[in-house]
Amino acid sequence: MFRRATKLFLLLACLGLPSVAMAVAPDLRPSPPATQAQVAALEQTIRDARTAGDNAWVLISAALVLMMTAPGLTLFYGGLVRRKNILGTMMQSFAMMGLITVLWALVGYSLAFGAGNGFVGGFEHALLRGVGLTPNPNYGGTIPEQTFMVYQLMFAIITPALITGAFAERVKFSSMAIFLSLWSLVVYCPLAHMIWGVGGMLNSAGGRWPVFDFAGGTVVHISSGVSALVCALYLGKRAGYPQEDMPPHSMVLSFIGAAMLWVGWFGFNAGSALGAGPLATSAFINTQFAAAAGAIGWVVAEWLINGKPTALGAISGAVAGLATITQASGFVQPMSALLIGLIAGVVCSFMVFRVKKFFGYDDSLDAFGVHGVGGTMGALLTGLLAAGSINAVFGKDAAGHPIPTGAIDGNTHQVFNQALGAGIGWALSIVGTLVLLLLVDKTMGLRVSADDETAGLDLSQHNEEGYDFNA
Amino acid sequence: MLKIEAVIQPAKLDAVKDALIEAGIEGMTILEARGHGRQKGHSEFYRGREYTIDLLPKVKIELVVVDGLKDKAVQAILSAARTGHIGDGKIFISRIEEAIRIRNDERGETAI
Numbered sequence: 001m002f003r004r005a006t007k008l009f010l011l012l013a014c015l016g017l018p019s020v021a022m023a024v025a026p027d028l029r030p031s032p033p034a035t036q037a038q039v040a041a042l043e044q045t046i047r048d049a050r051t052a053g054d055n056a057w058v059l060i061s062a063a064l065v066l067m068m069t070a071p072g073l074t075l076f077y078g079g080l081v082r083r084k085n086i087l088g089t090m091m092q093s094f095a096m097m098g099l100i101t102v103l104w105a106l107v108g109y110s111l112a113f114g115a116g117n118g119f120v121g122g123f124e125h126a127l128l129r130g131v132g133l134t135p136n137p138n139y140g141g142t143i144p145e146q147t148f149m150v151y152q153l154m155f156a157i158i159t160p161a162l163i164t165g166a167f168a169e170r171v172k173f174s175s176m177a178i179f180l181s182l183w184s185l186v187v188y189c190p191l192a193h194m195i196w197g198v199g200g201m202l203n204s205a206g207g208r209w210p211v212f213d214f215a216g217g218t219v220v221h222i223s224s225g226v227s228a229l230v231c232a233l234y235l236g237k238r239a240g241y242p243q244e245d246m247p248p249h250s251m252v253l254s255f256i257g258a259a260m261l262w263v264g265w266f267g268f269n270a271g272s273a274l275g276a277g278p279l280a281t282s283a284f285i286n287t288q289f290a291a292a293a294g295a296i297g298w299v300v301a302e303w304l305i306n307g308k309p310t311a312l313g314a315i316s317g318a319v320a321g322l323a324t325i326t327q328a329s330g331f332v333q334p335m336s337a338l339l340i341g342l343i344a345g346v347v348c349s350f351m352v353f354r355v356k357k358f359f360g361y362d363d364s365l366d367a368f369g370v371h372g373v374g375g376t377m378g379a380l381l382t383g384l385l386a387a388g389s390i391n392a393v394f395g396k397d398a399a400g401h402p403i404p405t406g407a408i409d410g411n412t413h414q415v416f417n418q419a420l421g422a423g424i425g426w427a428l429s430i431v432g433t434l435v436l437l438l439l440v441d442k443t444m445g446l447r448v449s450a451d452d453e454t455a456g457l458d459l460s461q462h463n464e465e466g467y468d469f470n471a
Numbered sequence: 472m473l474k475i476e477a478v479i480q481p482a483k484l485d486a487v488k489d490a491l492i493e494a495g496i497e498g499m500t501i502l503e504a505r506g507h508g509r510q511k512g513h514s515e516f517y518r519g520r521e522y523t524i525d526l527l528p529k530v531k532i533e534l535v536v537v538d539g540l541k542d543k544a545v546q547a548i549l550s551a552a553r554t555g556h557i558g559d560g561k562i563f564i565s566r567i568e569e570a571i572r573i574r575n576d577e578r579g580e581t582a583i
Binding site: 248349 | 522
């Protein structure tokens with residue numbers, strides 16, 4: 001009896017199993033066009049969903065970075081100068097918002113991000129030709145290229161605006177506008193191209209000497225900070241400096257401005273992830289940690305040296321931390337960011353308290369002391385602390401592990417590349433700035449007259465007064 | 472008619488104002504001023520640089536009173552403004568030649 005049952009069972013199995021298998025197995029016949037169309041539509045929907053999140057974040061970041069220029073920088077710098085120069089100071093940054101935008105659209109974006117050669121982009125995208133709403137796989141493959149373009153524009157605006165801190169209270173508005181516009185084309189665009197542009201010789205993806213610059217420690221802070229120093233040395237000190245007291249006329253404005261810089265910096269660093277994924281999170285966290293550690297570092301240093309913690313010290317320390325973490329923001333681990341911020345706060349405070357006084361130059365708003373020095377430190381520290389676990393810039397090996405990025409990973413050579421990138425930044429800034437200063441000064445004159453400097457920029461350059469208490 | 476000018480600490484303005492009104496003096500002019508006598512200033516630090524602030528905020532009160540009210544006014548100011556520390560301020564008294572009410576051209580003591 002069992003044998004008959006077994007035979008019957010086996011017979012049923014032989015008949016039944018193939019049927020079941022055919023019912024659940026994938027259909028390997030070529031699908032009809034209707035199904036293919038459906039799949040294509042679904043794939044497009046998935047792409048659109050991906051783009052929606054990334055595009056939203058990068059657009060917001062672009063707005064945040066512009067906010068860093070105005071009101072952020074205008075208030076920060078504005079409060080630090082004397083009352084008679086507040087409008088003049090704000091106008092210098094605001095002028096960049098207008099002029100650089102136009103230049104960027106006409107030719108700047110092309111010079112920075114067009115293919116060109118290893119040193120500078122070409123004119124293929126002049127007038128934004130070929131720059132449309134479809135993503136460029138080299139520049140954030142999930143966002144429209146115009147989003148990338150407008151995001152980068154905000155960086156191009158704030159970089160020359162930072163330089164104005166060096167020659168505060170003593171430069172003609174017309175000459176400043178021409179000088180900084182030329183500077184953006186001659187110094188900023190090539191440097192941005194070398195480090196971020198396709199084919200750039202320092203590009204982290206495929207450049208001859210890959211440099212890690214996540215959000216512009218070299219492209220923005222070294223270039224602006226070093227150029228600022230050159231300007232301060234060339235133009236000379238303000239009349240009456242250092243004997244005459246020139247304290248900030250409104251620490252309140254500076255405080256508000258610095259707070260806006262801190263918040264805006266999330267767009268500067270985390271937005272540079274060009275997407276809303278985990279890398280943006282890393283950059284966001286590193287930004288916050290470095291700002292906080294920088295503020296603490298500066299405040300503790302000055303508490304020990306000068307006896308009291310000051311509001312100006314706190315905000316300066318935060319900005320120093322932010323400037324220094326910029327290059328490293330998307331490459332390092334959070335604890336590294338704390339360390340980087342702390343170093344920045346202490347070193348930059350020392351630069352401003354001691355080194356500036358020792359050499360005697362009038363970098364009025366410490367553009368070099370904070371951005372130039374911070375940017376340089378950030379460039380080198382990135383080489384030390386970049387971790388493939390945060391950002392596998394060089395890809396992964398066969399086993400799926402990130403290829404070492406920085407010294408902490410085992411790639412000590414990266415520090416050399418970082419130094420090279422910083423060095424090129426310094427060199428281009430010094431040479432480019434000096435040439436342009438001479439050019440503009442000999443043709444237009446850069447410095448205001450002594451009378452105009454005494455009357456203040458508001459009246460002499462703009463026929464206006466920042467504050468009218470009699471109105 | 473006498474003019475009484477008193478330079479006082481800004482923190483004492485409310486007390487002095489109240490004391491004067493209580494003494495029957497209602498007209499006064501208040502100016503914001505800066506200055507110092509024997510008081511030393513203080514230093515402030517901005518980005519590591521020391522700035523000496525020796526012009527300190529003060530308030531100046533100007534009153535014009537009839538001769539008879541002089542002692543009452545001075546006593547009101549002295550008792551309200553005094554702290555006993557350097558920096559309390561000073562009172563100066565001078566003679567006024569004429570007083571005119573702008574509204575109706577009243578002149579002399581009735582115009583005060």
